[in-house]
Amino acid sequence: MAGTPSPGLAAYNRGPEGYLEHIRKAKAAVTIPIIASLNASSPGSWVRYAREVAAAGADALELNIYHVPTSSELTGATLEQMYCDLVSLIKANVRIPVAVKLSPYFTSLPNMASRLEQAGADGLVLFNRFYQPDFDVYSREITPTLELSTSQELRLRLHWVATLFGQLRADLAVTGGVHTVFDVLKALLAGARAVMMTSALLQHGIGYLGRIRQDLGRWLGDNGYASVRDIQGRLSRRSVGDPAVFERVNYMHVLASHEPHPPAAGRRS
Numbered sequence: 001m002a003g004t005p006s007p008g009l010a011a012y013n014r015g016p017e018g019y020l021e022h023i024r025k026a027k028a029a030v031t032i033p034i035i036a037s038l039n040a041s042s043p044g045s046w047v048r049y050a051r052e053v054a055a056a057g058a059d060a061l062e063l064n065i066y067h068v069p070t071s072s073e074l075t076g077a078t079l080e081q082m083y084c085d086l087v088s089l090i091k092a093n094v095r096i097p098v099a100v101k102l103s104p105y106f107t108s109l110p111n112m113a114s115r116l117e118q119a120g121a122d123g124l125v126l127f128n129r130f131y132q133p134d135f136d137v138y139s140r141e142i143t144p145t146l147e148l149s150t151s152q153e154l155r156l157r158l159h160w161v162a163t164l165f166g167q168l169r170a171d172l173a174v175t176g177g178v179h180t181v182f183d184v185l186k187a188l189l190a191g192a193r194a195v196m197m198t199s200a201l202l203q204h205g206i207g208y209l210g211r212i213r214q215d216l217g218r219w220l221g222d223n224g225y226a227s228v229r230d231i232q233g234r235l236s237r238r239s240v241g242d243p244a245v246f247e248r249v250n251y252m253h254v255l256a257s258h259e260p261h262p263p264a265a266g267r268r269s
Contacts, residue, residue, distance in 0.1 A: 016049060020056045027057035037101075039064040043089060050090045060097040062125060063090065080112055084119040091120030099123035099173065103130065104156055113164055123171040124164070125196070126157050148199035153177030158190045163246055165191025165236035181215035191233035 019036075027034050036058035040046040046063075053061055065083055083100070091098055098120065104127045106112040113124055129149065133142045154177030161172050174187040175196035187195045201208055216228070225231055233239055237246045 016052075020052055023053060023056040023058050033059035035060045035062055035099075037062045037064050039066055043086065046086060046090060047093050050094050054094045054096050058096060060099065060122075061090075061094065062099045062101055063087065064101045064128065066128065066130075068130065076107055080106065080115065083112075084115050087116055087119040087121050097122040099125055099171075101125040101128050101175070103128045104160065109160055110164060110167060113168060113170075117168050117170045121170055123173060123193070124168070125173045125175055126160055127176055129153075129176050148202060149177050149179070150199075151177055151179045151183055154183050154186065158186055159246060161187065161192050162190040162233075162236045165233045166238040181212050181219065184212060184216055185219060185231070186235075188228050188231050189233070189235040191236040193232065 023034060023036055034057065036053045036056075038046070038049055038053060038061055040049055050061060063086070065086065067079065067082070069079060087098065087100060100116050100121045100123070102109075102112070102116075102124055116124065131144070131146060134145045135141075136143050154174070157174045157176055161174055164172060171193040172191055173194035173196060174190070174192040175198070178184060178187060178195055178197045179200040184195050184197075197209070197212070220226070220228070220231070237243050
């Protein structure tokens with residue numbers, strides 16, 4: 001929900017009031033927790049809509065802080081402090097849990113994660129996908145594009161969740177690149193408490209969730225685990241025998257592991 005939605009989004013979310021009504025209807029229709037997402041343009045609108053989202057019945061709130069700096073005068077330190085101040089402000093005004101959806105572009109993500117937790121964040125969602133425009137070389141126009149994720153995007157999330165697991169009290173969630181039950185399992189093994197899926201549902205329909213849940217339960221049972229809690233963080237940085245696999249020192253090992261494919265028969269190199 002945004003404080004001032006653009007006209008082109010009118011059919012998408014019907015503005016703030018339409019979104020709040022959507023939360024109320026969802027809360028009345030299901031027994032599972034309803035987690036609302038919020039994006040706004042100023043501290044005042046962030047607080048106002050955070051309060052209204054909570055009053056509408058949301059069980060938790062995800063802050064989609066989507067600030068893309070374009071000015072060279074805005075420093076990284078200033079931007080990071082803006083994030084932390086915003087979290088503190090919203091936590092002072094709502095009683096429901098608050099998660100922060102992050103991008104991977106901070107200089108020191110562990111430090112930023114720790115600061116957000118100190119500011120009051122109950123959870124961190126890794127990572128936001130920035131939708132980047134394409135260029136049309138014939139019309140010489142900038143064209144908006146939307147590309148669904150693939151499982152290849154998951155690795156960045158796995159790396160940072162596995163690195164942060166055990167360093168924070170805040171829950172960690174993975175979003176972006178989750179398409180199969182094996183993607184779900186990898187996220188849990190890295191240390192995720194929650195795993196989010198969107199692109200796969202757009203491709204396969206909402207019923208795909210049932211298949212993922214069945215496959216997850218089957219895998220856990222076949223491998224002797226009673227619940228997802230039993231595997232959470234088993235492949236995190238603090239749990240593996242060689243933590244260097246998550247560090248720069250592992251770079252040469254990765255390169256050395258590459259085995260080039262032999263040239264196809266009949267081809268000359």
